[in-house]
Amino acid sequence: MLLSIDHVQKSYPGGRPVLNGVSLTLAQGQTLALTGESGSGKSTLLHLVAALDGFDSGEITLDGQPLSPLDDAGRAALRRNTLSLVFQQFNLIPSLTVAQNLSIHARLACQDDPGWTSHLAERLGLADLLERYPENLSGGQQQRVAIGRAMATRPRLLLADEPTGNLDETASAVVLELMLSLVADTGAALLLVTHSPEIASQLDARAHLSGGRIA
Amino acid sequence: MIRAAAQVLLSHWRAHPLQLVTLLTGIALATCLWSAVQAINAEARASYERANAQLAIGQFDELRVPGGFIPLPRYVALRRAGWQVAALLEGAIRVGGRPVRVLGVDMVTYPALPAIIQVEQAGTAPDPSAILTAPGRLLMSPDLAPLFRPADGFPPVLTSTELPPDLVLTDIGVAEQLLNRRGQISRLMVLPDQPRGVPPLAEIAPELQRVSPSAQLDTAQLTDSFHLNLSAFGLLSFAVGLFIVHGTVGLAFAQRRGMIRTLRALGLPMRHLIWIVLGELLLMALIGGLIGLVLGYFLAGALLPDVAATLRGLYGAPIDGQMSLRPAWAAAGLTMATGGTLLASGHALWRLAHMPILAGPGLQAWGGGKTSARITGALGLALLALGGIAYVTIGGLIAGFALLAGLLTGAALLLPLLLSGVLSILAKQVRGPIAQWVLADMRAQLPGLSLALMALLLALAANIGVGTMVSSFRLTFTGWLDQRLTSELYVTATDDAQGAEITEWLTPQVSAILPIRSTELSHESGPLFLYGIVDHDSYRQHWPLIAEGPDVWDHVHNRGAVLINEQLARRADLWPGDVLSIPPGHNLPIAGVYSDYGNPTGQAIVAMSLLDQIIPGLPTRRFGIRIAPGHATELAQTLREQFKLPSSAVVQQAAMKSQSLAIFDKTFVITSALNVLTLGVAGFAILTSLLTLWTQRLPQVAPVWALGLTRAQLARLELFRSVLLAVLTACLALPLGLILAWVLLAVINVQAFGWRLPMHLFPGDWLGLFLLTVLAAALAAALPAWRLLRLPPATLLRVFANER
């Protein structure tokens, strides 16, 4: 199993538990949509899997590696090398060009492959925008850059948090289709957080979070 | 990985070049001012050492007659007893209105003189017979040479750039003519190799005192306090510069938060991130530091001539206006730049290290909120208290500066809290919606501006404080000169005999002749000059006493009492009613204390008869002459002709006063220069703060614009806001500056120079400074305001569009 989440509990200081014994597995090449109400903890779960935040109990194992014993450097290495993230707010680096943004994750992971990156740029329709800065791109274009940046490392697991949440319908469809086709081509697994049943339906499987558990 | 991450972090500067310029300017300014002061200090100290080495002074023991001279036969007798000593005659003359020190040495027996060697190496070697026999040669630095025209009867001049400024080196045979002191020797230098079996000094010349080099009056010690003052100024400027660095680094980090979070999400470990940021800061510090060093070098070069003039005038310190580049100085400057940058960035770095990856969106205010203002306020109070405690417990000049440092930093840290308080009180008073919005907006902006305002506060306070000190000093000094220089003419005779002749000749022509006799003694607090005076109304009416017992003059003239100068009084803690003990075994009651500015050493005055008892046989060579002022010039001329006195031996009161004041004014040229620079740095700090805040202004301005204010109105309000904050800061700076002035006058001056000065207030100066502040604030706000005025409405609209 690429990812297994085993009875994970998480609560924020002074609040009720957000996740209350969530268990989930994801195999290599599988795509899974994580749905739920606003505040159901689906983004929190995604952050836990991305090793961006710690959990109270249970265990998450990614590619055979349990996350709980890892220190900051270990978690960073995991984010660099094993997984990639796509955010709702794109989170591009404003002072870098599109080309630089595309390659930055791969370069941080020391696995920059210019051929693959330019292939990605071509495929994502960014070839003419490479020298532009993010502030001069539309939302859909920015998110395509973010997907390219994420896929440039050929991650085992792609984590996407409402990737189309800031986009209009047309742009959403394009972005989703590109993301799914790239995931399929590279054999990556995808864990996608969304509140849209429509989008969820395009993925292999679907898990629904409710009351801090998988329904 | 590090390379890629560093590229990302550095790409911020390419997107924000103005921020980069600001940061580098901040570091460069701080380094520049500090390094300039250090360069000046190093240059001055090196000059002292060089001069001593050039003249072979301060290396050997010396023989002296306290308060007198050594007659030539005494020198020969010592020599014929085997003592290997070298004769030296020293004195001052005035040539072309310029005081010049004449150093006459016996060129034949004096230890090797590097200064002469240099003359000899430069082109034509001087013929020793020309140097040793009449008319002889005068050696001096090239800039002095034009004053010594052969037409005025001076011997031919040889120049050497190695000679200290304002000094004429010559053979003793020439010096005794130049100084009109034939057959006299000031001191004898005890040469290192003495022969076997030399009789002890006590047997052959009991009147001579042997003084070791360490006990000789050292220029470096004399000028220590002056250099400490300069250093303190440099440090103040450095601190003001660091405010800019702190502000810019803080802003740059705040703006890069999103970028940094993204990088960490992409897998950059925190440890690497910290190292990269540290490396970036070091790089900035080095670049800024190097720029600062270059600027500082030129600044020091520009200021040095005036400092040199000051030191020569105040202490007779041998210093020229030449700059040289010292590696140690450059290294120290870069270290200060690096240390200062890291210090100024410490807060931002700490926040970076503790920043969670996941945080709410948006840009937090980077100066801290209300809590932070309270914390800095508390810190400020603590620093104020610490400075006070240091002053009370440690004592001395260092404690004086600790008090100053505590006062200034403490007040600066309290500033945001005080301003916030004032603004909230104002907000309660105003009615109109726009005024309410402006005041609320100002309070909201305060955290971002507070550092710049602190810098302004410090600069203003320093200006008021130092300005008040200098002006008070000048006023006091002028008054003191009037009191002290009561005689219309001052005459110096060659010797006792000529003194008597002059007295006899003058008696029928003038209203009074006031003979002055003096001698140098040693006191436990240092060298002490003892003067004898006659009883005359000139003293009784005008002498500037700052503390006196009853019937002070009767005690001096009839009961063997002594007057001492303020320096001695403060150094030895002696006041009227105490007793001054002077060798050999005299205990004199102190009748009064007088002020004595511009003189670093201790001084005491007794009745002439008492001086004759203490040291019998002192020559009377100096006289003050009272005459109707209109006849002074004429008499001076006649005196010179009648007794063949050099022009330097007859000095008129007016000339003495104007020269003293000229020296005084030069003394504070560097102080005012540093003042102006500090204010400039503070103005720049406000500008940069406003410019950096500009990026965050739009979301706040846009709604107001949407509610119906024109851009012109907004721009005017922008200017108003800046000016109001500056005005409020200036109002708070005034009391701080006055306290600073008090500390400088009553604490630092006493410790550094030995005199306490009365404080005078100069509201006219304050008004000027206030206007300057308003102008600086308006100028600083002008650029953001102009931008606002020219802002396309679409940009304002985008604020709403971006609210996704």
Add this chain to the structure above:
Amino acid sequence: MNVKALILILLFPIASWAQGYAGLGGSAEGFKRPIPGHSFQFPKDHGPHPDYRIEWWYLTANLKGSDGRDYGIQWTLFRSALKPSETTGWQSPQLWMGHAAVTTPDDHYFAERLSRGGIGQAGVTAQPFEAWIDEWHMRGDDLDTLDLTASGTGFSYDLRLQAQGPLVFHGNAGYSVKSADGQASYYYSQPFYTVSGTLHLPDQTIEVTGRGWLDREWSSQPLAEDQSGWDWFSLSFDDGDKLMAFRLRGDRGDFTAATWIDPDGRTTPLPDGAVGFDPLETSPIAQRDVPTRWRVSLPDRGIDVVVSALTPKAWMETRFEYWEGPVTVTGSHTGRGYLEMTGY
């Protein structure tokens, strides 16, 4: 070079030529020059002659210590005039330099003093006779009985001298020619002193007795321009005869002169080339090679002797450096003497 070094050039004209210092040739102008047939007037001529450029009172003595060892002492007062006059006060143009030395079989102590005339720090009076600089003096009622003292770092001496014979005059009745071009000086000696007194050395005090030799010489232009140094011998043979001989080394060849002195003081001047000087051995001293063993021959008188330094260390490391020390004589004759070598 400092002023003092320049003064030394004036004091020791040979030093200036040896060091290539030019421009002094003309400074003899205004000074008197020695002429043949001068009639000496004593005691006046024992005193200084300020209108001549240079002058010296030069005493050397070979001594035997109570410890049985050989010693030598030197006492010299040089006068050099910047101008041919004397004034009182610092600006006197007369400069004085004293050199004193004690030489032991294995060590050499020396001292140097500088002064100017006009202030009384140094000078010479003829009647009563006194030559002094600082605390050093050579003093007596006349030249026949003298007290002699000098001291330096680590040494001093205090000696009494008694003349046992007459003054002797070199060259043509005291007119001593120094080159083929005719440079000359006035030159007479008192070579007949018996000496007794005390030497003080760093760790011992030694009673000494022996023989002394005083040279008096003044001139304004003693050397020719090509001459770079000299070797000067004063030898006292055990049989009572004495020989003063010098060789001036020049680019254009050496110039020699000598005086044969009988035990009763009768003199015979010896012309250029009469005495042979052959260095036999040099010693490395002060980064140079100095001849410290000589063959001196005077075939006319059957003299063929080897002159050896008591110690090669007798180098005068004064501002103008030279070698001056006691020597022993072996070979056809035996005896003692002093050797001075300059320009090495």
